[in-house]
Amino acid sequence: MFESLHIGFIGGGNMGEALIKGLLSASPLLPDQISIYDVSTTRMKYLEATYKIRLSANAADLAASSDVLILAVKPQTMSEVLGGIQAHLSHRPLVISIAAGISLAVLSAGLPEGTPIVRVMPNTPALVLQGASTLARGTHVTDQQMEVALAFFQAVGKAIEVQEQWMDAVTGLSGSGPAYVLLIIESLIDAGVLMGLPRQTARELTLQTLLGTVSMVQETAKHPAALKDLITSPGGTTIRGLQVLEDRGVRGALMEAVEAATLRSRELGRS
C-alpha cells in the first residue's frame, strides 16, 4: 500500500518525530520516501542524521512533491502553514493534520476546494508502536485514501475512525493522556523512594504494576471496579490506600483534567 508513496512532514517536533520513528520501524516505508520541512534547521539536520530522511528547502516544495502531506505544527502556526502551501496542491495530495483543535472546516477553508483532508489525533507512544490515534474523514477523501491514512496510524499502534465531533474529547483523553499517566508513574516511583526503596527498584515495580494491570483489564475484559475488589481485602492494606485517594478526589481530578484539556482543544480551534 505504501510502495512509491512520497510522504511529506511539515513540522518535525515531538509528535512529528514520534510518527517518523514509528513508521520507519513498523511500516514498509523507506527513509527516502519521507521528506521533512521544519523552520528549525537544527531540527531538520537532527532528523536527517537520525532517520536518513530527506530535507525540503521550504513547505511549498514539500507540498508540491508529496502524495501524503502531514501537517505536524502547533495549532497556532497552522494558518501560516496553510497560506504557504495552498498554491502548491493542484496534484491533490492527501493532507493529514494532527493539530489539536483545528477542525476540518478550518483546514478546508485554508486549502484549495476539493483537497482531501483527514484530521487525526495521535499520541506520543507511537514512538514505541503503542500509539492511540483517531481519524476523522473530510468530505473529499476517497475510501482508498482513508485506508492509507488508517494504515499509517495502525502501523504505529491502534487507530480508529471517529466522527469529527469526538476529536476534542479524544484530544483531552488519549492525545494528552500519556502526560497524565507519566505524572502518575513519576509519583508512584517517588512514593516508593519515600518508603525507602532504591529508585531503580521503585521504577521497575511501578512500571510492571502498570503493565500488568493494563494486561489484566484487557485480557479478562472485566470491569475495572471488579478487578479492584479482588485486590482490596476487608480490613487490609489496599482499602487504606484507596481511602486516601478517594479523600483527595483523585477520581474527580482525573475527570476534570480530561474535561479541561477537551475544552482547551475546543478553544484552540476558535483562536
Ligand SMILES: NC(=O)C1=CN([C@@H]2O[C@H](COP(=O)(O)OP(=O)(O)OC[C@H]3O[C@@H](n4cnc5c(N)ncnc54)[C@H](OP(=O)(O)O)[C@@H]3O)[C@@H](O)[C@H]2O)C=CC1
Ligand atoms: N506532542 C504531543 O503529544 C501531541 C501533539 N499533537 C499535535 O501535533 C502538533 C505538533 O506538536 P508537537 O510535535 O508537540 O510540537 P513541537 O513544537 O514539538 O513541533 C512543531 C515543530 O514545527 C516547527 N515549526 C514551527 N513553525 C513552522 C512552520 N511554519 N513550518 C514548519 N515547521 C514549523 C517547530 O519549530 P520551532 O520549535 O522552532 O517553532 C517545531 O520543530 C500540534 O498541533 C499538536 O497539537 C497531537 C497529538 C499529541
Ligand SMILES: O=C(O)[C@@H]1CCC=N1
Ligand atoms: O498539549 C497539546 O496541546 C498537545 C495536543 C495533545 C497532546 N499534546
